[in-house]
Amino acid sequence: MKRASIAKICGLVMAVTSTSLAADNEVAGTIQITYLGNAGYQIENGKTIILVDPYISQFRPGGMGPTDFNDKTDPILTPDTVGIDKRITRADYILITHSHSDHLLDAPYIAKKTHAVIIGRAGAVRIAKVRGVPENQTITVKGGEDYAFDDFSLRVIPSLHSPLLKKHYNNLTWAEDVPAHLKLPIHESAYREGGTFIYLLRIAGHQIFISGSMNYIEREVEGLRPDIAIVGSGASRKEIYHYTGRLMRALGCPATVLPTHWDSFGSMSHEQAVRGAEEFASEVKQSCPTANVIIPDYFKLMEFK
8 A cells, every 4th residue: 555545535524434333323324534643533524523632742842752651740731722722623532542642631721712522531531531521521430331422433442552661561551540639730640541442333324433442442443333443553562472463353344444543653653654554554444355454644624424
């Protein structure tokens, strides 16, 4: 797969036909999906806007890299409100896959600005409340829930974080829960994982598989049949046994696959990151030759029918 052809596709509004069935409370129709960088996406159906792990702050002047799990400086983290205001004007719900800063930092500011409801684990909600998000704008989930909303439904699926640091990530405090007693200012060390989710979002007749890390529990996703799969595709996926092939087979070969968490994020050049995403796309095609793998450009709207 050549980047030139990908860029040509991603620079346009795309129409992709879905074969999935609408749930009883969902009207089949068109959705728009926009890549926000890192593991962030915006999904909308013309009425409701759902954000996933928005992290616009990565684009602030000078950049802001990911949590360095060996960093002892423990800085105070604040969102880039100017950048967020430029990119995010509306939101109704914000899905948080886990509580690391590159997934959660911007969400409380966005929630207060837009009155969006944050959905995530107790640790993510704890940080949101400390940052001033009202109780009625948070929904704490534990994994296993399958909730119906006005025009979409959401299944919350237990999952696993990426296997970082040569599989020693779970040995560190970063894999633990968000501290129970927090107050402002919040330091980087408070943004601990607190457990990881995958979400299955059913909206406008589409079923969208949403992951924010390079790992999963196969038995939890086996038999899902999304027509769109947003799949963690960073280099740490190579630490997981047959990561891409097993997942594609478990999901029944989704018609459209969107890589996530693939971009450089300060750890490598953008060109290197793109090559990694293209390698992931090739892995998908080996297991699912008919899948349409789209490496998205930042803030370029994609339309699916």
